[in-house]
Amino acid sequence: MVKNYANFLQYLLFFIFLTVFSPKIYSQCAGTDGAVTICDVEDISNRSVSLFSYLGGSPVPGGTWSGDDSSRGLSTSTGILNAQAIRAGGTYQYTYTAPAATGCATNTAKVLVTIGAFEGYPAPYATKCSDENTYNLFSAFNSTVISPHTNGIWRDNSGTIVNSVISITNMNGNYQYSYTVPPVLGCDTAPLTTTITLTVIRAPQSGTASDLTLCGTTDLNGYTALDLTTRLSGQDPNGSWSGIGITSPSNPVINLKQIFAVYGPGTYIYNYRVLSDNNNCPDKTTPIIITLEKRLDFTGAKIEVEKDICENEIRTATYSATITQGLEAIPDAEYWVTFNVSGPNGGTETIRASFVNGKLTFPIDSSYFRQVGIFNVTITNIAAVNSKGACRNIINNLNTNLQIHTLPYLDGAVLTPEPTCQNKNALVQLTNALRLADGNYNIRYNVTGSNTALGQTANITVAGGASSFIIPAGLNVNSGISSITITNITNTVTGCTNTATIRGDLIINPLPNTSQLSVAVNDYCLKSPVTATISGLGTLTDVTVSYMLQDSNLSTLETAVLTVSNGKADFIIPADLLLNTGSTIISLINLKNNITSCDIDLTNVIDTFTINPIPVKPTVSPLSFCKVDEAAVANLVPNGNQYKWYSSETAAEPLAVTVILESGNYYVRETSAAGCTSEPALVVVTVNDSQAPVLNSDGQNFCGLTSPTIADLSNNTNISSTVVWYDAPENGNLLSASTPLTEQGKYYGFNFPASGCFSSEYIEVTVALTDCDDVPHDFFIPDGFSPNGDGVNDSFVIKDIEFLYPNYTLEIYNRYGNGMYKGDNNKPAWDGMNYEKSGIAGGVAPNGVYFYVLHFNKDNKPPKQGRLYLNR
Template sequence: MTLKILFSTKANFLHYIILLLLFFSAINSNAQCAGSDNSITVCNITDPNSRSINLFSLLGTYTTGGIWKDNFFSGGLNVSTGILNAQMINKSGVYTYTYTVDNGIGCKDSATITVIIGGYSGISSPNVSACSDDLKFNLFQGFNGNFLSPQSNGTWSDNDGTRALTDNFLNATKAGLGTHSFTYTIPAIGTCPTQSSTVNVTVFRAPDPGIGNVVLLCDSDYLTFNTNLNLNDILIGEDANGKWMEVSGTSELSSSFDSTIDVRHIYTTLGNGAYKFIYSVLPSNPICEIKTAAVTIIIEKQLDLTGARLVVNSDICENEVATATYNAVLNQGIQKMTNGSYFVTYTISEVVEPITIIANFDNGALIFSINRLYFPQIGSYTIRILDLARVGSLGACKSIIGSISDILNVFPLPKINNATLTIGPICKGNDATVKISGDTNLTEGNYSIVYNLLDSNIAVAQQAFFKVATGTGAFVIPANLIPVVGNITISITNITNLSTGCTNVANITKEFGVKPLPDFANLKLDIKDVCQNQSAVVSLSGLGILTNITINYNLTGVNNATNQTAIVPVNAGNTSFIIPAGSLKNPGNTSLIINDIIDNVGGCGSKIMNGTKSLMINTVPNTPLTKDEIFCKNDKKTVADLTPSGTKYQWFISATSTTTLNTGTLLVSGNYYVKEVNSATGCESGRTSAVVLVNEVTAPALNQEGDKFCGLDNPTLQSLTNNTVTNGNLVWFDAAINGKKLNSAQLLVDGTTYYGFEFSSSTNCYSDPLAVTVSLANCNVTPDFFIPDGFSPNGDAVNDTFRIPDIEFIYPDYSLEIYNRYGSLMFTANKNKAEWDGKNSDSNMNLDGIAPNGIYFYIINFNKGNRFPKQGRLYLNR
């Protein structure tokens, strides 16, 4: 048989159970020594008889000694007596109770009594009150306690539609003041009808003390604390006429109606703390309680970690990451920290979010551990304190933290097994430098290693120290460990980072050799004296078969230089090098000391025993003082006119010219450079420049045929000026050099050379001369002219000579011949010798030099225009 039952409620489920029990009871109907199944309905729960229902009486015939079971745990059955108290069952419904017998003598049976409990909704109280601040007023409080309590499986309904009901709880605040009706209903079951009871609840107004508040203050701001604080101003929405009461003993309130306090006075007298004041309001109805609100003045102490120090212990090496433990110690600064618990917020540079923990300050030190998982790998981790707050603090103060941090390092183990060892050429008697580079993880710092030497030189467990910079380090094998020439193998077995203390094994080797030293017993050197700030050439010989060397030398004396080097080639045992001029600045005796010479091919060098030589550094003359010059071009100034002058000074046309200017070199405008030369030492000074300005005035120019005049016009120097192109400042002299200045009104003299100069008043200079030799024969007329008929050469300065006036202007090529009465030539005249003084100057006869008184005859040869000569006579009378 298949039994299908669908149920959606607890009642349906109970019916299913009952039917199931009846089904099994029917199956065992042949064994009823426990009695028969039965049922009973109890609708009137308030009936006193419902308190003592004897279930044995419902079994019929049964065997005693059995056991009762309350199948649904109704709580109403006394399983010992079989008496059911229906009033103890707080829910209506169907319940079953099973009586089981198993007496061991053949009776093994069960019987079930089914009891239907009807609903009971209780008796409501006539006066039910609630306070308006009751958010969960239990409506079951509205039942009369003198009667049986209602069952619990009913439902409440809101008769007034307050929407303030949730199950059996009334939100009196939401319902509002006044009387509200609510019905409690137990549903019908079986033959038992529905039961309902109505509870009327009157909501009374609750007193309102307002909303209290907490005033948070920091003691660092105490100067701003209110000295006249009205506590009523801190409350929100309170009823008037309440009373204030002190809780913390500040003595600030003079009575229960006083509401003013002096916060600054509280702090200065009592210090930091929480100071509480209670405001009480009495209810208008006894159903409501006295309500209070609190105002708390909390003055917190500002934490100041100025001077505090954080130490995080401790740095480790990378092989300790998995087992390391870390403790941080925060030591108080200038402010003493009260013992107790504190929130500590800190960051770790590799962790994104800040970390907050609780730790205790004890005698000025706060210790907390840090999880090693925050330091998982090699690196530097900065632990920084961000905030410190006492546990229980409300955050009135912002702690003064400053910069408090420490760095925790997880150091790498030094690793060099894949490194490159480099050892340069080693010469006997020298230390060997071993360079470590390449594939390492060595950070900058100091290290030590342990090494062994094998082969031609042996040493075991030697320790060396070195410093690493930019991934490279070097240590020294002392010369006393490698005294023998030959090949050597170095093996590094251990390395320690001295800064971190991290040590690691190593296994790296390198072979190198020790070479013999060169011989410089035959070395000779030579050096010449030089001038101050001049380089010196040092010649060396006796270098044997060497081909390229490095010379290490010092200078002592008036010039000092140490650890100087020169790298030079060697040819047939000879070479030379230069001591730079910058090393020979001071005049006087200087010694060259060659310390050692290194064979650049073999890499070895030797100390030099005979490598000292002296040289004299001669003084360089002082740079001459000169001055700029301004000359006139026609002055014909030369280099000899420059300052300074003399045989020890040399002038040049440029700062770099090597050609010395001759002292007679004419000057032109431009820069000239002079130096002083010491003829004894050959030392030269530096060069000084002089600016030379040669002012030139444009020479006048003569107009075409401007030198030709007619003497008959009585031309003057001004006439010559008028025939010249000039700037208006033309002057005439009778000589080109050191001539006499002539007046412009002066008459021109035929055949005379005049020198014209332009003059510049701004430069006070003359131009080059314009030389003009004038001719007064430029006359284009042939007029008659006066021929004197006699003269008296007696020395009285009157008519002392015979002369034809102005004939030279008209006939410049004329000639005049004078004869005596005997036909002898006495005198020949022309324009250059125009006057006869009465002497026989041109006679070719043996005549007395003085012409006697008498008549003389003349012939004039005009030599112009084919004019015939003219003859005449004159009388000489002394």
């Protein structure tokens, strides 16, 4: 509605004037700007306000409208505005854009719309129940008329500003709230306020329940007089109770032990009901759920897994386990069964299965059993599917083993028949059968070659991959080579069988030929290994010789097993048979071919040799050296060509004279003209060394402000009085105590005690001069410098800051804020040249005032700003 009629007449006369007298009116296609004021926005006529009618001039119809203030209610095609859709009083601008036309200088015009404030009409009643928790105060307005503007403020009865949505949970009674919207210039002279009354009815409180789950078998001794009110909180008094075991609606005490005894396990619901005394609030009921469960006892139960298999059945085998109840009957029902399978592919799994007539069968995934071995299946828990787990069922040692037996493999095994004589049993050794488990096996073998016999059988016992069996003498009639081939092997316990193809050659030889046999022994020193050489063994390869000693040394019959090469074999005569010096005779008594097990007695196969005495071991004394002198074996005494030095009593090779000595035991022997060597004499050699210095914790850290020296570095070691310092670990220069320390300088410390040896080890120390936490952090920042090249004050530098704040950065700007220089510990001095792109010709900073920003970058210390003067 137009409130100012005079303004309207002025707009109308102005429009007529322009129409009659202006020759340019047709150049303004959108018309001229207009305005309208709508104070009584609640009037229903203001739901349809034509903005086009408020344009001045002669606007061309058919254009489009836009709301410049994003207000609601505008039809952009018709220009019809629903003023009641606007949420707040105030002035809003709308723009009309005329359709494109030739000769239009202006194709847009604006209409200003002023909307008066509206505080709304409260509804007659606002009554709520407190259990609705929240209430929107705008709900108290009459919904049949226009809603109040939303830019107002709510206040409670005390004048405190509140949100439009309030909590009513703890309210009870009548409450007043006022709603105030701000005035609009041209319509209102003061804020508009309306008041609502909210009545809140307190809802009955039946409380919050705490449910209870118990094991009826073990947990009910303390629940013979359970007061159900202890399972509620926040309830109103004088409510009524219902449920099994409730003796009256006013008596909340129940006996759970008796209930369990009478009714057994189950879920019991007890309701507490509180009546409402007002129709606005309903009655309230809170249920308390008590679950009583029974513990199951699987004592004496058994489990069987079906079935043990052989290795070749792994890919196709399936498995199942059956649990049979023990002393206690298990109710028929569905159960969760948790079991564990051991082994490399083992794991824990829970499956769902049913007990029927005291038995429960469940499958076990074959993926657990993918290799040979013994797998333990252990039941860790059984619980009814509908159980809440209040009871821990009794399960003791409910487990069993499933075994996957390996096939008997002879892969890589070696079949070695021992040579025999004609018509004698032959022992065949089976070795390297590493894939055969210890146990009993039946084998089937063939004999081919010099003798033939197919399909022969034998029983063997394997231990540690080895066994043996006998080829009967009746199969070794002909001399020569018989091939023994095992074709099949079966484990007599598991029944697992496998094919085989291992073969070995059995040699059946005649008696050995001894026509050219002889023995020879050289002269030896006492206690030295004495070697006897037997020749004339022909084609024999493996023999056992029996012999005796006579003369200076006597023995009973001795034997030696020999390997023959090119008709010869050597063996060592045991040292305990040669305890005397002088002449000794050796006589060969018997020769046995170990391959054929054939032997022959010998006569007149002898030799004579001499055992020479050994010198007395040398007389020696302990020796000591300094490690840095690098003393060698050549420095040991006694010395001379007849003496040899060794690293141990049993060492065979003497030490070279150039070997550098270490602390320890050394042994010296003397050699006679006959080449006999004495017993070793022990010489204890001590190679002394001073302990290298040890740097104290953080001993490398100094403050450069204190001008530390080598003496200070020495004081930071455990041997300050005897440590000496060099500038290199080898061929370095000795540094005096007054030598100043440098940042990141490397120093090498040795121990040089007044009495003793110079240390062979050293410490390397890299010095840091930034540990200035224990000194005042003060320094001088110059306020100017003169970079004129006279050698005095030619650069701007902050002395000693690198020790206090090693990570500092310095920025310098001219008075226009242009960067001139950025510096740090590696670039500490500004020489008055511009290093930033500030546009200064030639990069030379002119005389004048500059500004610096110093970033300490330590201990969260804030940057420092200041000014300096440059004067060339």
